[in-house]
Structures are given as C-alpha cells and as structure tokens.
Amino acid sequence: MMPDKDEILSSLPAYRDAIKELREPLLANLVMVSEIPAPTFQEAERVRFLQDRFIESGLQNISTDEVGNAVGILPGKEGADRNIIVHANVDTPHPKEADHTVNVDPDCLVGLSTGFNSLGLATLITLPMLLEHLGLELQSNLVLLGTVRSIGRGDLAGLRFFLDNTTLPILAGVPVEGMQLGSQSYRAIGMVRGEITCHVPEEYNWNRFGAAGAINALNEVINAINAIPLPSRPRVSIVFGSIEGGTPFARVATDAALRLDIRSESGGLADWVRQRVRDICAEVSAITGAEVTVDFFARRQPGGIQFSDYLARWGREILEALGIEPRVAPSFSSISAFSDRDIPALRLAITRGETLKNNKERLEIAPMFSGLAQLLGVLLAIDAGYRDED
Amino acid sequence: MKTEDWLKNNTFHHSVFWDLLKLVKEKEKQKLTISLCIPTLNEEKTIGKEIILFKSELMHRYPLLDEIAVIDSGSRDRTCETAASYGADVYLANEILPELGDRKGKGENLWKAIYQLKGDIIVYIDADIKNIHPRFVYGLVAPLLYNQKTQYVKAFYDRPLAFSQGVRPSGGGRVTEILIRPLFSLFMPELTAIVQPLSGEYAVRREVLEALSFPIGYGVETAHIIDVYNKWGIEAFAQTDLDQRRHRNQETRDLGKMSFGILQIFFQRLQTLGMISEISQIAPVLHQFQAQDKAYERISYTIKEEERPPMIEVPAYRKLRGLDK
Structure with a gap:
C-alpha cells in the first residue's frame, strides 16, 4: 500500500536519523569517487568503480552504453512500467594530474569536485544500501545512472544519449548534485x-x-x-x-x-x-x-515543469518538513535534457559547502543526512504516483 | 632460496588480491582474526579518512578486519577525537602496560599494540597517508592468508614527494637508498631485495611479533627486518606493491636523525650477530649545524635507541594470553 502524503512528510526526520548510521559507507564512497580523476571524455575509471559498486549492491541490468554511461537498476515491486531515473554526472573539470586527494575532518570533507559532483555519485551508489537499511521498497524501478560527457564540451552527451535510446518508460528524473542543500531546480534556462x-x-x-x-x-x-x-x-x-x-x-x-x-x-x-x-x-x-x-x-533549450507542478510542490514541502528553506534555482545543466523529452525532473542538492580559493570544495557532513532524506522523500512521492491525482 | 626466486615468488602487486570476497572466505576458513593498528601523533588531517575507508570497506562491506585501533602518543591536536568520532578504538600508549613505563616513539606504540590488540595478524599502517585506500590493508594481509610460510609482509611504493607545483612522479625513500641498502649490500645482501625496508606499512603474524624486540624509535623497522631474517630466513618475507603513497615530505635534517637512530640499531645487531667485533662506546649524540648570519652554530641531539623486550617475555602479556597454563 502506498504511503499517504502526510505519512511521507512525517517520516522524513526519522529517516534522517536512521541515515546517520550509514555515515561511514557514504563518506567512504564519497572519498573513493572523488579521488578517481575523471576529466570529461576520460571517465572510464570512475565508471568502472560505479559498476563495481552497483554489482556489490545487487543491482540488475548493470551495463555501460556506447558513450560510456554507467547504469544499474534497482527493481521495484511493479516492474518495468514505472521507472525513476536518479542521475549524477561522472565527469569533472579537473585534469588527471591534479591532486585529487580528499581530506576528512570531523565535520567536513575537502577535495576537488567533492561537491560537483562526486557527492552526487556517492549518493547514487549508497542509495541501494540506504533503502535497504530503512526497509523501503519502491513500486517503481530505480534507474541509477552515472552519465559521462556532461560538462563543458561534453554538453550532456551522456544523458542525452541514454534518454534518446532507452526503451524504459520514465516517470521522472532526479538529478543529484552536491551543493547547495535547499536549492532545487525544475526549470532549465x-x-x-x-x-x-x-x-x-x-x-x-x-x-x-x-x-x-x-x-x-x-x-x-x-x-x-x-x-x-x-x-x-x-x-x-x-x-x-x-x-x-x-x-x-x-x-x-x-x-x-x-x-x-x-x-x-x-x-x-x-x-x-x-x-x-x-x-x-x-x-x-x-x-x-x-x-x-x-x-x-x-x-x-529552456523548459521544465511549472512552479505549481506536483513535483516542484513536493520538493518544497519535503524541504520544509526537514526544516530547510527551499530556494528555487534555474538549471543550466541536466534539467534541459529531461525537459527536451517531456520528462518531469527535479534537481536536488545534498549538502552545504563552498568552493575554496584553490578550487577545492569544502562539504559539510552534517547536512548530508537531511539531503539524503530529501531524496528519499522525493522518490517516495514520485513512486506514490501523486501526479495521477493532480 | 635465491634472491631472484624470492623476488619472483614473494613480490606482489596489490591488484592480484582484488577479490576481497575470496580473501574474507580464506580468513574465515583459517579462523583467523585481523587487527589494524594505526600509531598516531598529531595526525588530525589524515586520520579521519583512514578510519572511514577501512571501517566501511574492510569491516562492513568485506569483513576482513576485526578491529581498528589507534595507538596515540599524546597528540595535541584533534587526532584522537576524530578517530573516535569515526568509530576507531582509541588508546593512549601511556595507558597500556603503565607499570612498564612510558617511552616516546613510534616503536613504543607498535609494541604496546601487541598487548592491546586481539588479532592473530596485526597490520600496521602509518597515519599520514593522504591517498589511503583499502589496498593498503588487503594488499598486505593477502600474502599471509594465501601462504602459511609467509610471516611478515612489507609494503613498497612508487613514492611521490609533494611539491608546491604538484606531485613528482617518484623519488622517495632517501634513507633507504643512501643508508639501508648500502648497509644490507655489505652485510646481508639477500635483504637488498626488500624494496622499501623502512615503509611503515606491514602485516605480521602474532607469533612473530611477540618474539621480536622493539626499538622504540627510528630503528624499529630495520631491527624487525634483520631479526626476522635471522630467525626465519628470507622466505618468511613477502612484499606488496601498493602503487603510490602520498605523504608529508621530511626535511633532510630530520632524515639525518632517522639515519642516526637506524645506524645505532644496525651496529648493535651486527655486534650481536658477530658480524663486527666490539666497537668502543658509541655516544648517542647527533651533531648538526646551522648558519646564523655569518656564524655557524652546532646543534646536538641525544638520540638513544632504547628497545622493548619481546612481548612474549612480558608477564602481563603471558597472563593476558594464557601462555603460562
């Protein structure tokens, strides 16, 4: 039975607390992803790491496609007709020879591309463990997708390729980025x-x-x-x-x-x-x-869903339930690839942080648990099919 | 065993041990427990990452490690707090076997770990490794699990030194190349095949560790190599290439101190083994010089390499392990 709206919203603080128990696996994934260089067009090593993690999580249909995206499916109860894409970019703007070492302090991590977008990828590969830990099983399949050739001259080629060629009916897309928690995008500029x-x-x-x-x-x-x-x-x-x-x-x-x-x-x-x-x-x-x-x-191309759309509304309510002030931000990246194909999408960010003078990114650890609870809330909302009721 | 044969059969690259599931099954089959010891002194910048990675990957995901312990020499920064916050067991060296007193030095922590930790195998990993990865542990443990004759596994690396303009591709191990390998070449040529005898990462069976005496300072690794070699032979060793190790670079002046401590241990071992005749009293004082304006100033350091006895001889240890029954 699908959870009702209030049930989802009221569960979020408890989810956040339970997610804290997975702090080490999440941070370990983040460190390991961040330390694998992945300049655009040279993402193969990171993609291999993602696939290894997908295999360890018992996902199905683990593969790479012609352009090199990593994909794995966590099956839902209902099977092939309902699919939600959770997506993060694999590539970074930093050359291979840059120092990708990550430092871990008690309250933060510092490294190249930790926020954009290693945390998105770490979220992707931790998500199956997280759902299992919370005893959550969705009706829909979760398509976990790490896309290559996203930034700069890559121009979202990986995501576009997947969306152009997949035969799966897609309910919605959820691009996940590292920071800033609270900002959500559903319209592309x-x-x-x-x-x-x-x-x-x-x-x-x-x-x-x-x-x-x-x-x-x-x-x-x-x-x-x-x-x-x-x-x-x-x-x-x-x-x-x-x-x-x-x-x-x-x-x-x-x-x-x-x-x-x-x-x-x-x-x-x-x-x-x-x-x-x-x-x-x-x-x-x-x-x-x-x-x-x-x-x-x-x-x-500009596009995306409207402010009043169910997904946008849910995104705001979920943040508010977690005590986070929602901020709507226009997207310059993956939302347009979804909107070009009329797939509703909501971009989320997982934590707070800042870019330092040396180009490294400092990510706060504590807000990550709220960020992940937010993601769960959005997935549950899409899965519950409230769009149909609208 | 010929050196070439030993190099061929006992030198590995960590990648051959990629199958962690197989490794865990082997450990369970042999009913062994494995402890990780990280000796620390003011390592707040790197300790958190080490604990997170080892705990997540080698305790939760693949249960290779049974225990992760930090043995601290009295850090004044947040080393202990950080390690504990990420779930390591944190011990102060001076609170372990307090009746035997407190010595300052990394060797003291390594020695006390034998008493404090429970594993049949103990893996020692330095806390200052910036690019830490699970391979630093499984690459060292695997040769012990797959070969019963192997007792002591050393790490070696292509060591880059951190520079302001990035990372130089290789060039570390200066004390090894200038001091240790020439000494081994002169006195124990077989040991020259150990690529990095001074590396701070190694995995050892408890039976071996408890039988070794421990210099508390710079000479601990050198003493181990010599003592294990003389007791069990070169075939007791294996070594694993762990690729790169990024760490803080030490000043040449500090390497001088390290060499001074190592030399004391080396001469002492040569004497014990009868390889050199008795030498007259050695003054444990290292003299270094520094220029100030137009004057030169001598700075003297007393560096005396004290040794802890084999743990097997410590009554408290024998009692703890039930060895006198």
Whole structure:
C-alpha cells in the first residue's frame, strides 16, 4: 500500500536519523569517487568503480552504453512500467594530474569536485544500501545512472544519449548534485556556450594602426559584447566564465581565449545574442587583423515543469518538513535534457559547502543526512504516483 | 632460496588480491582474526579518512578486519577525537602496560599494540597517508592468508614527494637508498631485495611479533627486518606493491636523525650477530649545524635507541594470553 502524503512528510526526520548510521559507507564512497580523476571524455575509471559498486549492491541490468554511461537498476515491486531515473554526472573539470586527494575532518570533507559532483555519485551508489537499511521498497524501478560527457564540451552527451535510446518508460528524473542543500531546480534556462579565440599570426603587420596583440583584440570583443543591448524581459545574461592568453611580461600576446555562456529564459533570444557575438568577432577580426573565431559547442533549450507542478510542490514541502528553506534555482545543466523529452525532473542538492580559493570544495557532513532524506522523500512521492491525482 | 626466486615468488602487486570476497572466505576458513593498528601523533588531517575507508570497506562491506585501533602518543591536536568520532578504538600508549613505563616513539606504540590488540595478524599502517585506500590493508594481509610460510609482509611504493607545483612522479625513500641498502649490500645482501625496508606499512603474524624486540624509535623497522631474517630466513618475507603513497615530505635534517637512530640499531645487531667485533662506546649524540648570519652554530641531539623486550617475555602479556597454563 502506498504511503499517504502526510505519512511521507512525517517520516522524513526519522529517516534522517536512521541515515546517520550509514555515515561511514557514504563518506567512504564519497572519498573513493572523488579521488578517481575523471576529466570529461576520460571517465572510464570512475565508471568502472560505479559498476563495481552497483554489482556489490545487487543491482540488475548493470551495463555501460556506447558513450560510456554507467547504469544499474534497482527493481521495484511493479516492474518495468514505472521507472525513476536518479542521475549524477561522472565527469569533472579537473585534469588527471591534479591532486585529487580528499581530506576528512570531523565535520567536513575537502577535495576537488567533492561537491560537483562526486557527492552526487556517492549518493547514487549508497542509495541501494540506504533503502535497504530503512526497509523501503519502491513500486517503481530505480534507474541509477552515472552519465559521462556532461560538462563543458561534453554538453550532456551522456544523458542525452541514454534518454534518446532507452526503451524504459520514465516517470521522472532526479538529478543529484552536491551543493547547495535547499536549492532545487525544475526549470532549465536556455543556454548557448562557446569559446572565442584570438590568434595573431607570425606574419602580422605590427605597423598597422591599433595593432597590439591578441589580448587587445579580445578586449575589443569583450567591450562590444558588453555593449549588446539586452532586454529586461525575457531575461538574458552573458556570463564570461574564464579568460586566458599571453605569456610573460613584455611580450605581445599571440593567443587569447574567452569562454562564455549566453543564458536566457527565451531560446530565441539566446540565439539572437549568439548571432550578435558572431558578428562582433567577424568585425573585430576585420578591424584588428587578428584571427578571431568563435565556436559555440553547447546549446540548451529552456523548459521544465511549472512552479505549481506536483513535483516542484513536493520538493518544497519535503524541504520544509526537514526544516530547510527551499530556494528555487534555474538549471543550466541536466534539467534541459529531461525537459527536451517531456520528462518531469527535479534537481536536488545534498549538502552545504563552498568552493575554496584553490578550487577545492569544502562539504559539510552534517547536512548530508537531511539531503539524503530529501531524496528519499522525493522518490517516495514520485513512486506514490501523486501526479495521477493532480 | 635465491634472491631472484624470492623476488619472483614473494613480490606482489596489490591488484592480484582484488577479490576481497575470496580473501574474507580464506580468513574465515583459517579462523583467523585481523587487527589494524594505526600509531598516531598529531595526525588530525589524515586520520579521519583512514578510519572511514577501512571501517566501511574492510569491516562492513568485506569483513576482513576485526578491529581498528589507534595507538596515540599524546597528540595535541584533534587526532584522537576524530578517530573516535569515526568509530576507531582509541588508546593512549601511556595507558597500556603503565607499570612498564612510558617511552616516546613510534616503536613504543607498535609494541604496546601487541598487548592491546586481539588479532592473530596485526597490520600496521602509518597515519599520514593522504591517498589511503583499502589496498593498503588487503594488499598486505593477502600474502599471509594465501601462504602459511609467509610471516611478515612489507609494503613498497612508487613514492611521490609533494611539491608546491604538484606531485613528482617518484623519488622517495632517501634513507633507504643512501643508508639501508648500502648497509644490507655489505652485510646481508639477500635483504637488498626488500624494496622499501623502512615503509611503515606491514602485516605480521602474532607469533612473530611477540618474539621480536622493539626499538622504540627510528630503528624499529630495520631491527624487525634483520631479526626476522635471522630467525626465519628470507622466505618468511613477502612484499606488496601498493602503487603510490602520498605523504608529508621530511626535511633532510630530520632524515639525518632517522639515519642516526637506524645506524645505532644496525651496529648493535651486527655486534650481536658477530658480524663486527666490539666497537668502543658509541655516544648517542647527533651533531648538526646551522648558519646564523655569518656564524655557524652546532646543534646536538641525544638520540638513544632504547628497545622493548619481546612481548612474549612480558608477564602481563603471558597472563593476558594464557601462555603460562
């Protein structure tokens, strides 16, 4: 018999307490996942680790697909017609040779990509043990999915591939990330991601008026992008993510690069800005003589469920039942892959933390138990099928 | 046994022991218990991770370990608190066998662990390993479980030294290469095949541990190697490659102190074995120099390698284990 709504909400604090008993396995999984480097397109070792954990948990249909995703299914009582995807990204932005060592203090962990997104993966592989520990058995199958090629130039390729090719009917998707607990996303913002590169060739005419190297040319591009008139509605923003170029002092830079996102509530508006950026690059190239090229390699359509949708509403009520103030945050990642295929999805975060100056992430341990109780609540709600009642 | 044969048959890579289920079954078949001892002194930065990983992976998931214990020398940081909070049994070295007094040194903790811990096999793992992994334990225990003749299993590594610009691919074990291996080459050539005789990670059968005397300072590992070799031969040893070990790098000055302690033990063992004639009184004082402005200053350290007797000779231990019945 399905638990009723009040029953689920009132059980959450007890679940949180019981989850604390699994602190060591959860943290051990988090440490071990975090210490396996997994730059985008080089995720195989992490995927093997996930599969080993899936096997140890007795999951079914454990496999990798053509792109290298790791998947395992925890069967529900009802079988193949009801499937919930719990998903986390496998890849990280850090190179293999970076120091992936994790430090564990009594109240926190510090390491590269612990929050984004090793904790998501640790949640995935601890979930079967957690359900067993609490004596919970769902009606629906849980499809535990670690996706590769998610970030940067990966552009959610792993998740898109799985959703395009799976034959399983999917009830909902639950992307899990490390931080910040309390923030939930159910709508994707439209996004175009690209890289602008400036190159000054060897045969460049340095006597030409305005000739000053690749960084100056890139600066021209940035000034022009900042001058693009943007409407206040629908909202749109241009985010400069990183910039690099040049060598030491006193040498004219021959190369420079800028990585940027164009984000908008409107897919059409994002496309319009993208075309303006292309025009700007061509114009600066013509004026300065530098080779200015732009490569837009990732594109996401806006979409997702509404504020009043059952899943969004449940997400808020579950957080409130755990004494956590819900914060709605737009998603720039996996929600769009689900919404493109009309699958309702709710992105959750498991704990609180911060990114330190050395790029390492510091995660608080205590809030993780609430974060996991939140995940259980959401899974129980989806499993109970309250959508049908709406 | 020829050194080449020993290297071929008794040197392993941890990956050959990947099947932990098989290992646990072997342990259960032999009705053995295994204890992990982590000697500590101010290791709050790394101890938590060690406890979490070993407890989760080698007690809960694969019950290879029966006991995880921290033997602390009086840490002033949160080492004991952290270890206890993650479920380790924490003991203060000075509270174990208090009637025998308290000595300061890692060897003291290792020796007292034989009394305090219950296992038929004791695994010693240093607490300063940043990239700790379950292989550090199962890689050392497995040769003991799979070969009854093996008594003492040493770890070896490709040791990187931490540098500000990242991690250098190899180059650790300076005392081994500059001091220990040349000494072994001169006096006990078979032992040169032990890749890292000073590594702080090893697994040993209780019958062997309780029969060894324990220098309380830097010489404990060297003494063990020599004593086990002379009593049981090279075939009693095995060694396992555990890949990389990331740890704090020690100053050359500190390595000098370590070498000084090891040399004392080495000379003492050579004398006992009759390999060198008696040498005149050795002053246990190490002199090092440092420059201050234009003057040079001598700094002297007294480093005396005291030894604890074999635990089997300690009445309290014999009573605890019922050895006099």
